[in-house]
Structures are given as C-alpha cells and as structure tokens.
Amino acid sequence: MCLFLYDDDPEPEERVPAGPLYVPARPGPAQVVVRLFRTPLGARTAVGFTSAERLAATLGDAQPWIRLSAPALRAVARPLGAQLLTVDPTLTARPASAPPAAPPASAPPTPETAARTV
Numbered sequence: 001m002c003l004f005l006y007d008d009d010p011e012p013e014e015r016v017p018a019g020p021l022y023v024p025a026r027p028g029p030a031q032v033v034v035r036l037f038r039t040p041l042g043a044r045t046a047v048g049f050t051s052a053e054r055l056a057a058t059l060g061d062a063q064p065w066i067r068l069s070a071p072a073l074r075a076v077a078r079p080l081g082a083q084l085l086t087v088d089p090t091l092t093a094r095p096a097s098a099p100p101a102a103p104p105a106s107a108p109p110t111p112e113t114a115a116r117t118v
Contacts, residue, residue, distance in 0.1 A: 020067040021048030021087065022055045032066055034073070036082050037089075045084035046077035054088055 024035040024047060037047050048070065049055040055065055068076070074085055 020069050021050065021073060022052050022065045023048050023068045023073055024055065024059055025064050025066045027064070032064070034066075034068075034076055036077060036080060037086070039084065039086070043084060044077075044080070044082040045086045046073050046082045047086050047089055048073055049088055058090060 025032040026035055027033070034046065036044050039045050048068070049058070049065075052065065055063060070085060070087075077085070
C-alpha cells in the first residue's frame with residue numbers, strides 16, 4: 001500500500017471513471033472552451049460524463065463535447081476557479097416551460113345576467 005497521495009490520485013471515496021470523460025464544451029475564440037457549472041451551494045465545478053449518452057440525457061443532444069482525462073480537466077478548470085470535479089451529474093433544475101395561459105377575459109355583466117344572479 002502506498003502511503004503517499006499524488007495530485008492525480010483520487011480520494012478513497014471518489015469514483016474513478018474508466019477512461020477519458022465526455023466534457024461539455026462550447027465554441028471559443030481559438031478552439032473550444034470547457035463549460036463550467038455551479039453546485040447547488042454555488043461553488044464552481046468542472047463536469048464530466050462517463051458516456052456520451054449520459055451527457056446527452058442531461059444536457060441535450062445538441063450539446064458539444066470533448067474528451068479529457070480527469071487530471072487534464074482539473075488542470076484546465078483550476079485556473080478558472082473551479083476546484084471541484086463532478087462526474088455524471090443529473091440536471092436538478094425544472095425544465096423551462098411557457099408561462100400559464102391567462103384565463104379568458106369575461107364580459108361585464110349585462111342587466112339581464114345581473115338580475116338572474118341576484
């Protein structure tokens with residue numbers, strides 16, 4: 001057993017993904033830019049998925065992605081203020097929906113309808 005932990009060694013409670021991660025990205029000025037997210041408590045986090053299907057299920061089929069290893073993703077995200085790496089998150093926000101339709105405006109009562117309700 002090794003008594004020393006190295007920078008790219010996972011903590012004992014961390015899951016170790018098999019192979020490179022599928023990392024959400026967006027077009028940038030030079031190449032692509034890794035997308036960063038926030039945890040429910042507001043901390044910045046880098047996000048990676050263990051399969052393209054999991055990424056698409058969470059962020060949609062149109063989300064571009066790149067492949068990076070966990071140590072490479074941490075190295076890219078750390079200078080941007082993201083100290084955490086979240087693997088296979090699920091979307092926790094409710095999907096955006098259209099506002100509820102306003103009830104139809106009713107016509108002002110006429111003398112005939114007002115007399116019937118009294």
